[in-house]
Amino acid sequence: MSLIVQKFGGTSVADVEKIRAAARKAIRAHTQGHQVVTVVSAMGKNTDRLVELAYELNERPPAREMDVLLSTGEQVTVALMAMAIESLGYKAVSLTGAQMGIRTDNTFTKARIQSIDTQRIQGYLDAGNIVIAAGFQGIDDEFNITTLGRGGSDTTAVALAAVLGADTCEIYTDVDGVYTTDPRLLPEARRVEVVSYDEMLELASLGAGVMHNRSIEFAKKFGVPIHVRSSFSDTTGSMIVAECESESSPVCGAAMTKNEARVTILGVPDVPGTSLDIFSRIADRKIAVDMIVQNMGTEGRADLSFTVPNSELAVTLEAARDAIEKIGAQGVSYDENVSKISVVGLGMAQQTGVAHRMFSALAEAGINIYMITTSEIKISALVPRDKAQDALRVVHNTFKLDSVAEDARNWSRIQHDRSQTADLQSVVATLQDDTLEKLTLTDIALVPDQARITLLGVPDRPGIAADIFADVGKSGIFVDMIVQGYDGEDGTTSVSFTVPKADYANSRAVAEALCKKFNLRGIEGADDIAKLSVSGIGLRSHTSVGTIMFRTLAQAGVNIQMINTSELQVNVVIQSDKAAETERLLRETFAESLRS
Structure with a gap:
């Protein structure tokens, strides 16, 4: 029966x-x-x-x-x-x-x-x-x-x-x-x-x-x-x-998380262990961190931005100030008048140009983007809260979500x-196994032979992300991770993206052209990096996953160059010469949670 x-x-x-x-x-x-x-x-x-x-x-x-x-x-x-x-x-x-x-x-x-x-x-x-x-x-x-x-x-x-x-x-x-x-x-x-x-x-x-x-x-x-x-x-x-x-449809849905707050730790020493010091203190307070953006640092320091629910901003700032004192960062800034707009879809993992379509639509509507994070099936952009409703409608219309696809x-x-x-x-x-809700990891994956491009001093204005990735897209370069973060007191931003190592020279040439076109402060790049991803079920509700991952890397003396997160993955970019050993250490660390 x-x-x-x-x-x-x-x-x-x-x-x-x-x-x-x-x-x-x-x-x-x-x-x-x-x-x-x-x-x-x-x-x-x-x-x-x-x-x-x-x-x-x-x-x-x-x-x-x-x-x-x-x-x-x-x-x-x-x-x-x-x-x-x-x-x-x-x-x-x-x-x-x-x-x-x-x-x-x-x-x-x-x-x-x-x-x-x-x-x-x-x-x-x-x-x-x-x-x-x-x-x-x-x-x-x-x-x-x-x-x-x-x-x-x-x-x-x-x-x-x-x-x-x-x-x-x-x-x-x-x-x-x-x-x-x-x-x-x-x-x-x-x-x-x-x-x-x-x-x-x-x-x-x-x-x-x-x-x-x-x-x-x-x-x-x-x-x-x-x-x-x-x-x-x-x-x-x-x-x-x-x-x-x-x-066939790259996007199945769009969402607005209205009451978000952005926190930026300024001048974080660009050495192993700093991410652990920051996020372990936040995890201890049972706060679920959402968008995390760590861009490449300059002069030995980097800025680290992330979002939390607005209701948890005060507790988060308390944790952040504790971490700043411990690691010797230069300060903290925050913005409590932001919202997150996201598009989600399994189809975007196989289709290019999805991010550009989203950024272009927001640009045409005059909506500025403060932060960007991407995963295989999600793109999130942080926008002004008073523009969030308009932004949601714009992306919903852009991907024709009101219509049924022919292959539905x-x-x-x-x-x-x-x-x-x-x-x-x-x-x-x-x-x-007597633990129905235990953390279950589905994969720890190493993507070798990657390269990174970072654009510094990007003007903080509507449309800049669309302009950048329009030019990148025209060159035929496949972009994987994209992060845009807060870049300090001058009001500019920095944008980093990863590409296959084979596309590094072409990407660098495009970046140099962008630098001249938009009068950027400069570019940074590296063709000796790899991406490590921890994927699983329960990453958001098990707030310790990121902390454990960062601790493992810190103990191994591995510096993190970029971070982004989603409901299903925590991704980090590290030096390629340490990638294989780091993957092995993560597999040992998460052995009990890793589904065979």
């Missing part, structure tokens, strides 16, 4: 009538011959009200007691949902996280799932019950109640689907699927029928609220197909699977293919 896990969010169970509607959806799946596990969140604004009560009593409520308090919201909903199903003539049983055997670590308010004992759930299913499961919660080894943090009910649902070998995990929400961008920001946003795990991971990290990144990490890790559907209609929704919607995959065919090919027994067999 097939098994379906359903999840209903807070807006889908906000009142009695909505709980009845959710109960009917669970019953309909049950009468169609499926075993059904239904995961529910707290009703509507119930969690917000509990938080308000806590802070009325205590300005700094203990994390343990917050978990005890907040877990009650889901317990109310599971009981009411079970009562609703019983009233309609079907058998149901409600289970808390503890009763389901969801074991977590002891990190209160942000716990990670370590294991799930499926015996009790399966027993109730085999007896003909619809199981109503409390999302967002579990217990640690000391039987303390723990909660999973933001998006915890999504994580519970996908984790249960993984360990139970479910055919699919249906996420019911107040939207009818995954859109090319937030439809509340752009009415022209289009619902996509299919989106890949990697694309959804990037979009979730960029603020696409329909799914939380930890749940997508689970789905990718264990091959769980996710079906995002509306609680209020029978629209087909969107499937999140391994495949993308279209192989059909939803029903994807669903059929997944159900036919998923080897559920082998998936379940991988879940016996």
Whole structure:
């Protein structure tokens, strides 16, 4: 008998009538011959009200007691949902996280799932019950109640689907699927029928609220197909699977992360270990750093820029000032009025000119770019916050995201293919290591024979990035990493990009022409570098990955020339003569996390 896990969010169970509607959806799946596990969140604004009560009593409520308090919201909903199903003539049983055997670590308010004992759930299913499961919660080894943090009910649902070998995990929400961008920001946003795990991971990290990144990490890790559907209609929704919607389209979605802050550490000594000193202090404060740009230094010093959520700027600056004192940097600057605009798509890994199209579109709209980072499937640009909405519309229109590609995959065919090919027994067999949410690295890759070009003193004005990469593109040079960072007090920027070593001479000639054309301060270059990439599942939620990587390089005396990051990778550029040994050291360091 097939098994379906359903999840209903807070807006889908906000009142009695909505709980009845959710109960009917669970019953309909049950009468169609499926075993059904239904995961529910707290009703509507119930969690917000509990938080308000806590802070009325205590300005700094203990994390343990917050978990005890907040877990009650889901317990109310599971009981009411079970009562609703019983009233309609079907058998149901409600289970808390503890009763389901969801074991977590002891990190209160942000716990990670370590294991799930499926015996009790399966027993109730085999007896003909619809199981109503409390999302967002579990217990640690000391039987303390723990909660999973933001998006915890999504994580519970996908984790249960993984360990139970479910055919699919249906996420019911107040939207009818995954859109090319937030439809509340752009009415022209289009619902996509299919989106890949990697694309959804990037979009979730960029603020696409329909799914939380930890749940997508689970789905990718264990091959769980996710079906995002509306609680209020029978629209087909969107499937999140391994495949993308279209192989011909370079971009599947665009996103705006509105409330970002840029921090720049000025005059960082260009020696091994400085990145470790900075980012270890930030990681210790559990702050997720997003865009990281380290450009080549001059006169033994470099500037290091990165972004954090605006709400965490004060704590980040505290950590940054501690690091400055330790490493002897020259100072720190910040800008709290910036937003990040990103485009995501598996197709851009095989197509050239995507970055140029994005930069040109922003230039034509008169929107300045403060920072740039790229990965194989994402390009992000930091722009003024008051221009962010316009920037989102511009890039959405540029890549024609409101239109369906001719080769777009059909939803029903994807669903059929997944159900036919998923080897559920082998998936379940991988879940016996007692750490379901442990970091899983998929690859540590060395790309040798690379070269770097750095343009110094680039005017900080709209269109400059588009102009630069238009000329680079005309020369037929394939560009890999692009980073644009803050370059100091004179208001200019620096732009670095990497190319194959074989293209270095041509790239240098183009750079010299650009230097004259735009009256740049100068160029730097090197043809003896290599790129090292650590790729995996959970890089954003496991904030220590970058710290461990930087520590390994520092201990080996390896200097980092460039850095960029994404949801799926941490990339560094280093001297080529140390690359092979550094790759070996990273493989040893991450041996337990590296998937064989």
